[in-house]
Amino acid sequence: MRRLGAIGAALTYALMGGGASAAEQHPNFSGTYLQRSAGAATASGYQLTPEGQAAFDRNKAGIAASDPNIDTALRCEPQGIPRMLSPGPLPFVVLQTPAMVGVVSEAFAQPRLIFLGNEHRKDYWPTYMGDAIAHWEGDTLAIDTVNFVPTTFLDMRGLPHSDALHVSERMQLIEGGKTLQDQVTIDDKKFFKAPWTVTYQYARREDIKIVETVCLNTRTRP
């Protein structure tokens, strides 16, 4: 049934010219998920520029010293995009409407809103989540996010990014809807010699109800 539905959706999408009026035919990502893969914790294949390497070294020293001015998550600032895309053992919820896809992560209770559309906001300021817009390409949601605060890390090791960070994602349901996959491409011309891609997979876990997770405790060591 699901396969027939997908074919039907694709036909409808094609017949209607891929217009927004086919929104209700798109896959529904809504649900609760738990990360399958370690993602960027094991990512390789990226090449830092000298400026990027210097920032990485500074971040690693700050992490080793538990310095909240470097590792700002230690003082409960949001981890932001793309770090919150690799939440390890903490689940997250996706809620989808025709106009937006929302993500609420149990890690830091971080809210992310991805708005369907083709234009980034005008005169918007740098944010932890960035300015995310998306459009459907068949069963794939193509997400484009820019305008991030420069202090967040790409991962828990302190891999850095600059204000030039541009994150592109291709999000889709695979394995009969049991897995949500997000192929994330990091493009940061100041800190990386070339764009690089990491793929995260999340298992659908309707047995989990996420809990409220307000970050208040800034204690970092015994």
Next chain:
Amino acid sequence: MRMIRGMRGSGALAAFLTALVAVGAASAHHSFAMFDTTKQVTVEGVVKQFTWSNPHVWLDVTVMDDKGQSQQWGLESLAVGLLYRAGWNADSLKPGDKVTVLLHPMRDGTLGGQLMKVTFPDGRALYSGNARP
């Protein structure tokens, strides 16, 4: 009260726990590199404070050493949500509770570490997140 130091537990369990930390699965918040995951220490003591908060839950235990001196051990656990799904809640521990605590010690020798397991006098045990064997 007494304190027991040294390597404990099966090699398989230790390897499993080490692997979890190595891939960053145990914490999405910060590195646990300050803990020596190759070592396990057991301490017996009395709960001084149980802090049910995020990003991580903390347990402070008062331990009497062999000379009768009072020591304060600070133990970092995981996020509230992880512990809740592992059977804990905000009332799992109260000041004054007698507990035996299994932990990965600090590398720098500070009294404290990564909380792995809490055992009560009646034998009940709570595991810290993914640490369940």
